[in-house]
Amino acid sequence: MKAAVLVFPGSNREGDVAQAIELVTGRRPQMVWHGDGDFEKTDLIVLPGGFSYGDYLRCGAMAAQSPVMAEVKKRAAQGVPVLAICNGFQIAAEAGLVPGVLMRNENLKFVCGDVHLKIETSQSLFTNRYQAGQVIKVPVAHAEGNYFADADTLKRLEDRGQVAFRYCAPDGTVDGPLGQEANPNGSIRNIAGVFNETKTVMGLMPHPENAVEPLFGGCDGKALFEGLVEALS
């Protein structure tokens, strides 16, 4: 699998995701500077975490307008898979690659720590190594991960199976007070990650790339990258 990780001014988790990809593929992904409108053909485009343009104005808004994003949109439309993590998710949402928006965390504070995620579907490039209903533990680290979409969009997402992950209690509970307690940012219906309609673009707030080694946060995120390799090689 050939992957390209886009780097914007202020990106800061590009190294983490590159390391995770290298760990499963044995190959360093191509790092693409935002100013370059064009880049090599790849099997996967990654929009990494960070604070592109300082997260000023709205997270992801300025990056979404950078020249390289026009190219990303073009390739995404052609079906090239895009993995958009955290700030990448915010960029993707601003660019219209995935539905919804990410707002300030409900308690207005940055939140960092492990969360539990329920896998909603194994029917995607990104989640094929997981089972639907499975619970995994990965970290989050963000100030604006509060997913919001209007009622119609939400219904469409749910009906078409475009929800990828939800925050849940360790036992998988998403609803009720336990589910609420497990929700780190106030996201509507505990949504942590979503797909576009064709499920070739996935945006998620948590950081699977920071859960790929036993001594450093566990390995629950590794299967995501392994699944991609399997699907794209």
Next chain:
Amino acid sequence: MTIAAEKNPPVKLPNEPQITPQVVAEHGLAPDEYERLLKIMGREPTMVELGIFSAMWSEHCSYKSSKVWLKKLPTRAPWVIQGPGENAGVIDIGDGQAAIFKMESHNHPSYIEPYQGAATGVGGILRDVFTMGARPIANINALRFGDPAHPKTRHLVSGVVAGIGGYGNCMGIPTVGGETNFHAAYNGNILVNAMTVGVAASDRIFYAAAAGVGNPLVYVGSRTGRDGIHGATMASTEFNEDSEEKRPTVQVGDPFVEKLLLEACLELMATDAIVAIQDMGAAGLTSSSFEMAAKGGLGVVVELDKVPMRETGMNPYELMLSESQERMLIVLKPGREELARRIFEKWELDFAVIGHLTDTERMVLTWHGDVVANIPIPPLVTEAPVYERPWTLTELPPVLDAGKVPAPGSSMADWNASLIKLMSCPDLASKAWIWRQYDHLIMGNTSIRPQEGDAALVRVPKAPTGTSHKGLAITSDCTPRYVQAHPETGGRQAVAEAWRNITATGALPLAVTDNMNFGNPQKPEIMGQFAGAIMGMAEACTALEFPVVSGNVSLYNETEGRPILPTPTIGAVGVIEDITHAVGSRLTQGGLAIILIGETEGWLGQSLYLRELHGREEGAPPPVDLAVERRNGNFVRRQIWAGRVDACHDLSDGGLLVALTEMCLAGGTGVTIRQPAGTGIPSHAFFYGEDQARYLIASGSGDDILEAARRAGVPAVLLGYSGGASLTVEGLVSLPLAEIRQAHEGWLPAYMDTVE
């Protein structure tokens, strides 16, 4: 440009005020200091020159009150590459790699504007570290706030924590640890001490000393505005009632620009273009250009009109004294300007050649062609005031007889309540509310997270030649109430505890950075606290082979004459060759033997038990026997290396029972222990005493460790075993962990959520 210096007195600025005694005083210069200035200059200075002297001779930049004492700290060891005197200290960590670190305070600005004050504190210390060529890999911070009941405290906690997180998170550097205390002595003067640790190739370290006459002097980063003019002078004077009203312009940080600056500097550092580099910190352009020239034994010409400016109408005085953030000064090799310009412009940063080096040993500033300042450099450094201020040592208070301190009560309910009270007191309550706002996981190298061990443990990025998975253990420590009671003991204890914290992870303690936070040094008892703390620290650092490689001094931490508790914060770094051998303090499984290492006398003087349960802050602090520290610590580390240890925790605030409870909560496993027979110590002294040089170890059967301890002559005793979901001390305490957890983890969020 050649300057016929003496024949060419600088021109004055339009509307330049007369230099009156009042103007001199406003610049923080004492009359005799001004006399000294006149002698050096041989004429009356211009305002710009006065401003430069004022900044360079401020306490913050000149260390005039502390210098004689700082010299007493040991700074050398075979692994020290660079001790104090540069932007940060540098130590060798093997495989051709070096760790570069320093701690710095931003106390006064954080009190005035907590978010920006703390944020720019983090920004400043990050620059000190990456200016030397290191990529920062971890931040920690030591915070002291006033009484939680004080009306300002909550607002300060909230702003400081958000500011530290806001800056560090955006930079993408994990904030992996720190400490937070509360005490009424900090009501009007909080402490915000931030430390950064970075890693570089040991043969690619960058220094500040300028070299090469004619070489270009380059300004990069943000533009200069009117931020924090006289910040350095402010940091050196005591607050008084109306300084809150004066509200000097505080600096606003831009972590986004700093992130670009970091990447751009590292990119330039990978070329061979740089001769010297220095961040613009306190006293901005003044101290950076001055220090670079002074260290290189050269002169410098700065064309101030070339400095990138953010505002219109700025004058040379403002440009020299501005403390705008996110700026660097670089001396380039000749002809490398375009290479450097391309890199900084790619990162969308300002870049300007603003001057060059000369052989005159003078600092010459020009403004649209006119000379506006012309100062001889060496005398400003060599003739800088140095004070041996009078000092009186604090006498050791009488030792408190533990037998005369009341027990929590006679019933188990009383004991249970005492443990709950301690675990939920502000100093011991969980600080998760704080560190969850810090990205402590970015970079994917955090192996021991906050609350999981005595020190944070971070994997070192692999060296090109290295094979191992090295880790750096990082901690910060100080017990101000001990320092207040007896500065020498407190200084010794702060170093010993830092050393112990690193040891408890299995890492080898290597070196120290310090942040000396004290009151007004012109008071002999405060100067005595400083002197005493230094003596204690020096002794401990020597005995533990734990040299000081960098540090910072913050004096005049007083409000209306009331000083803070003397707080010599110790930041420390250790290395472990193979990170898979490290241990944390979490008790994660049942059936493990719980072993106490070290001698217990039951020392209750200055203990948290005494303060929190009996409202008394008295007695002598626990003595620190450095030989015993060393012996016990080395023993513990060997046991960890031998793979015999599952979890390890040093004993400090709150004593044995508090440490044990922390292990249980962190790992989610209970214990059952008892006080060994024949100690002859009252139970409350045994369990809550704060005797030093002790550790708790959780280990398989424990037999091998007990046997090894016996052979090594290290006191070790089996207390009980892990298991279950409760904490039980036979005959004294029985509490479900869930109940303790609620109290322990509930205090800070509840406090922060309250409004008066």
Next chain:
Amino acid sequence: MKAPMKARVHVTLKNGVLDPQGKAIGHSLNRLGFPEVGDVRQGKYIELELAETDKARARARLDDMCRKLLANTVIENYSIELVG
């Protein structure tokens, strides 16, 4: 360059979009002793200097800026005001 024109742009959340910041401010104010405070909404206020003399043109350009960058029209409204 022409004497600059100044513009003020307000960006506010659309009705029905949850505003955590506004809500938090409202809560805090209530608890701080301002029980009379009801609904609170927080928006952005942006001041821009423009090298442009023609008002109509300026307004059209600002509209473009808002739609391209300053506001996220999925959840936000904007309004433009020209000064001098």
Next chain:
Amino acid sequence: MKAPMKARVHVTLKNGVLDPQGKAIGHSLNRLGFPEVGDVRQGKYIELELAETDKARARARLDDMCRKLLANTVIENYSIELVG
């Protein structure tokens, strides 16, 4: 409860205080094809509903709110506007 009064509060950075957000927005707009944009400053805009009928009292209370919570007067200015 009385028919609520509405207030608009603007909080802006004082002159000379660095505005990283404004700067970044300005840069971005320039890059996006709006070279006419010069200095940009970003502030906050807060709308509040108040259960208060007396204008003078409302203004005094709002002033208090601004100083206590809404603005940081070390680096920010605020202005209050009452509607209805």
